[in-house]
Amino acid sequence: MTNNKMSNPVGFYTLLKREFWRFFKIPNNTIFPQLITAAFFMLVFGIALGAHIKEINGISYLLFILPGLYVQNLINGSYMNASGSLFVSRHFGNMQDVLVSPISHHQMVAAYLLSSMARGFFLGIGTLAIALLFTSFSISHFWVLLAYSLLTAILFSCCGIIIGLWSRSWEQLNIFINFVVTPLTFLGGVFYTLDMVPSSVALITRLNPVFYVVDGIRYGMLGIASGSIALGLVFLAAASVILYLAVFRLVKNGYNLKV
Numbered sequence: 174m175t176n177n178k179m180s181n182p183v184g185f186y187t188l189l190k191r192e193f194w195r196f197f198k199i200p201n202n203t204i205f206p207q208l209i210t211a212a213f214f215m216l217v218f219g220i221a222l223g224a225h226i227k228e229i230n231g232i233s234y235l236l237f238i239l240p241g242l243y244v245q246n247l248i249n250g251s252y253m254n255a256s257g258s259l260f261v262s263r264h265f266g267n268m269q270d271v272l273v274s275p276i277s278h279h280q281m282v283a284a285y286l287l288s289s290m291a292r293g294f295f296l297g298i299g300t301l302a303i304a305l306l307f308t309s310f311s312i313s314h315f316w317v318l319l320a321y322s323l324l325t326a327i328l329f330s331c332c333g334i335i336i337g338l339w340s341r342s343w344e345q346l347n348i349f350i351n352f353v354v355t356p357l358t359f360l361g362g363v364f365y366t367l368d369m370v371p372s373s374v375a376l377i378t379r380l381n382p383v384f385y386v387v388d389g390i391r392y393g394m395l396g397i398a399s400g401s402i403a404l405g406l407v408f409l410a411a412a413s414v415i416l417y418l419a420v421f422r423l424v425k426n427g428y429n430l431k432v
Contacts, residue, residue, distance in 0.1 A: 184280065188281065189287055215238075236310055239300075244386055244390050245363065247297040248329045249293075251292065256333035256349070260340050263338075290323075319393075322390065325386050335420060338428055360384075361378065388402075389405040
């Protein structure tokens with residue numbers, strides 16, 4: 174890609190609008206399946222299993238797992254939107270339209286990033302809305318919740334862009350979500366506390382970065398935490414900046430943008 178592209182607000186808005194409506198126009202593929210899955214988790218784990226589990230830190234088991242379900246959909250939506258869009262655009266030739274458009278590299282990255290964050294937030298908020306059908310809750314620390322949510326969405330949107338650029342097949346596209354994100358999420362303290370599992374599992378959980386994301390979101394929603402909230406924010410902020418710079422470098426160098 175050339176380096177002489179200038180900032181173009183109209184071009185940026187057009188690409189952002191296209192990427193936003195791309196997922197919003199096909200909700201049966203991009204929205205409803207994840208929300209239905211979250212509802213089943215609430216029914217099976219939160220209500221059926223939760224009836225046999227005592228309160229955790231003074232809250233019901235359904236409320237305890239709610240932040241983790243929110244994180245799952247926030248991560249999945251952010252990652253899948255960027256990775257899927259870039260992969261399809263590269264392999265079906267739509268990327269050529271973006272490459273010849275008069276927008277800067279930062280605007281190109283920002284459009285994919287913001288649209289992916291929008292999908293992640295849409296699914297996350299949808300998860301909370303579904304939870305209101307089963308229980309009631311209030312947000313304990315809104316700004317902490319917002320900060321953790323924004324940084325998490327940025328981080329995994331960047332991951333989605335990188336994998337979307339790297340993948341040359343559908344199998345490669347799904348490697349990260351199936352073999353990295355899903356295991357890290359399930360071992361990230363979504364459904365259990367550290368004292369509910371054997372010491373070996375507790376150790377693995379503490380070494381899992383997603384655990385600190387779930388912990389921070391849980392603190393923002395419910396006011397309970399197992400680790401340092403400030404440290405988690407610093408980690409997420411640093412990781413987000415590093416990955417954004419990596420994404421910008423890849424896009425600026427035209428990495429795999431032409432197939």
